[in-house]
Amino acid sequence: MRQATVYIDREALQYNFNRVKQLAPKAKIVSMVKANAYGHGVKDCLAALENTDAFGVACLEEALEIRQLGYKQDITLIEGVFSADEMHVVIEQNIEVIVHHQQQVDWLLANKDAYLAKNLKVWVKLNSGMNRLGFKIDVIKNIINQLKAEGFNCVLAMHFANADSDHPLNDEQIRQFLEVKNDCAPIMGSCCNSAAIYKYPELHFDYVRPGIMLYGATPFADKSVHDLDLKPVMTFTAEIIALNTIQAGEAVGYGSLYIAEKETQLAIVSIGYGDGYPRAFPKQNFVAINGQKVALVGRVAMDMIAIDVTGLNAPIGTKVELWGQNRLVDDVAEANGTIGYELLCRLSNRPVRKQI
Ligand SMILES: Cc1ncc(COP(=O)(O)O)c(C=O)c1O
Structure with missing residues (x-):
């Protein structure tokens, strides 16, 4: 069987x-599990996040998946509802909305009694310069x-650019x-x-909304997950x-x-952009074998990459870490001109998923 495996470590989560x-002992936590828990698989992640106060998702479908899996925590729809019809479903399913434009406020007011009867908060979004x-x-x-x-019981919400x-x-x-x-207090x-x-402990207020840090990747260009x-x-x-x-x-590979430059021992690894491994590599990229960095050579193909294992003991069947503890996803992203968030979210369904 082709080996391309994504292991999800619940203890790490x-x-x-x-x-x-x-870091935020006084705030409640909205764990951001949108985009299939940043590509980690929402089903596997929710159980590990059972102590969270709430989940944050980008759309009703994502919220409903959480309810279908049986989780009762608060859920915040961070873009609110996209139609009047969705408002009925969110109320029925105890899901809280953000309002970020007037039409959403009108839909909310039109369903005021039902919304308030469920004791749901409403999140009101300030555009302070992100302009989304x-x-x-x-x-x-x-x-x-x-x-x-x-x-209504309101939460003032904002997102930093x-x-x-x-x-x-x-x-x-x-x-x-x-x-x-201040002007709308309390x-x-x-x-x-x-x-x-990390950066603004004085701004944690009532709810913090961690995403990428939950998954053990860094939001900063200049700080690694180890630093954090x-x-x-x-x-x-x-x-x-x-x-x-x-x-x-x-020569090696497409193009x-x-x-x-010299005699080279190449190993071909069963991974490619068909699995979600990035092809761009404007910079030299690496994998890890037994904790040791090993360089990619040539183009990433749909199903395979080539690595230089000259001088290494790396027979057929050797396990190669594309990212994880030894080769951080943030470093793979940096080598490919992107961010860890993107690589995590865009894995395909082809790799087998396992929990550890
Ligand atoms: C409104 C909102 N809050 C919180 C987050 C979490 O951000 P991060 O993953 O950088 O922690 C996001 C992510 O895009 C977001 O859109």
Whole structure:
């Protein structure tokens, strides 16, 4: 059987969840499990997150999957509902919505009694400079005051555009958030994703919304998961399926991009972009064998890669770590001009999934 396996380490997930608790002891935790728990498999991850206060998802379908699996925690729809019909389903299923435009407020008000009867909070999104979703500062205060007057329990929500860096917009986003929070007091607040949980302990407020840190990848370009004391949850492996010795001047793979400078022992590994392994590699990329870094050579193909195992004891059947503890997904991402988030989310269904 072809070996391409994704191992999900539930203990690592619990460890990372407890890191959130340590860092934000007073806040409630909305564990972000959208996009199939960042590609880790929502079913496997929910059980490990049983102590979370709530789950955060991007759409109703994702929320319903959580309910179908039997989880009763609060769920926040971080983009709200996309139609009036969805509002009936969310109320029936005890799912909380964000409102980020007027139509969503109207749908909510039209279902006010049913929503309030379920004791659901409403999350009101401030657009403080990200310019994706939310009300601008000059209108959000009226919306919040109106919702409060109608009896809604509101959470002021905001998302940083640059929580992973020292961009000047951060200060402006914080200024706007604090102004609205102050002018609309009392109101609960939530503005911290993973990077902001580390960076802004003074802004944890009522709910933090960790995503990537739960899965043991870094939100920062300049800090590794080891620096952040997180454990990679996913280990992605394949096996050596063939060995070739090539001479100086011989090429490897599609496009014959790699030409050996000396006699080289190549190993062919059963993994490719058909599994979700990235093909771009603008920079030299590596895998790990027994904890040791081993270089890729030539193009990544749909089902195979070639690695240089010259001088290594790496027979057919040797396990190769594409990412995990020894070869961090963030480093694979960096070599391919992307971020760990993307690589984790875009794995295909082909690799076999196992829990450890
Ligand atoms: C509104 C919102 N909150 C929190 C998160 C979690 O972010 P991160 O994975 O960087 O912790 C996301 C992720 O995109 C988000 O969209």
